[in-house]
Amino acid sequence: MANTSEYALSLEGIDLYYGYVRALNNINLNVAPGECVALLGDNGAGKSTLLKVISGAHKPSHGTIKVHGKAVEFHNPKDSANAGIEMVYQDLALVDAQDTATNLLLGKEILRKGILGMLGFVDRKAMREEAKREVAQLGVKIDTLTRPVEMLSGGQRQGVALARSAVRVAKKAQGILLLDEPTAALGYEQKVMVEQMIKRMSANNIAVVLVTHDLPLAFSTADRMVVLNRSRKVADIATKDTTNDQIVGWITGARDSMENM
């Protein structure tokens, strides 16, 4: 695709420094609507940092972010949410003291028209029903949605965080979903459900960036693989054009960086 406005997300020359540490070095990345890009790399390569730049949690030191062809500047995750971007953080940003249902609804309101059609109010019931459906679809077993999140297991928490973002992004036109290690805490069956969820998102034209150490998951869901190695992009290749061995080579640094990315 030559025209960047055809991409849901376009990063150009993104740099990010944590103090003197350069966590991202001149990163270019394009994701088309309905495309799933796996973002791979060893611990500390810069994957989470890159997602946080896209989600507005971190401001890049240099570079441009475009969403559907339009340059944007995010000052916080609310800005990116307004642009249609949802992120599931590696460290699961749930509010411990609140119950599961409240976490599922947090910051996302389905408005119901008031009697005069003027004063909308939050339709919590509709939202809860929707969130419940998504939790069920992900196969997460939570006996009650009114239990505080701090009492859930790691896998249940991950399920709630995923369900929340899936519900939100599905509501948006031209949504973009960022997943940082979504299956790290999950059992086998739940992993399969997440795999299906990602495919469902792609089929609904949502652009997905999936950070994972699970290469089989990446191969089964991603159209394209992007590998970071020590803050640089070293590979950007269609899944059908690469192999597990090649990807491992780029991740470890045994294989030279690709040219012309």
Ligand SMILES: Nc1ncnc2c1ncn2[C@@H]1O[C@H](COP(=O)(O)OP(=O)(O)OP(=O)(O)O)[C@@H](O)[C@H]1O
């Ligand atoms: N808040 C921070 N302040 C300072 N340095 C940070 C911060 N967050 C990350 N880093 C550093 O930036 C680099 C990239 O970290 P990042 O979290 O993006 O890695 P990652 O690819 O997500 O790794 P992992 O697979 O372990 O999650 C690392 O060297 C890390 O130590």
Ligand SMILES: [Mg+2]
């Ligand atoms: Mg990370």
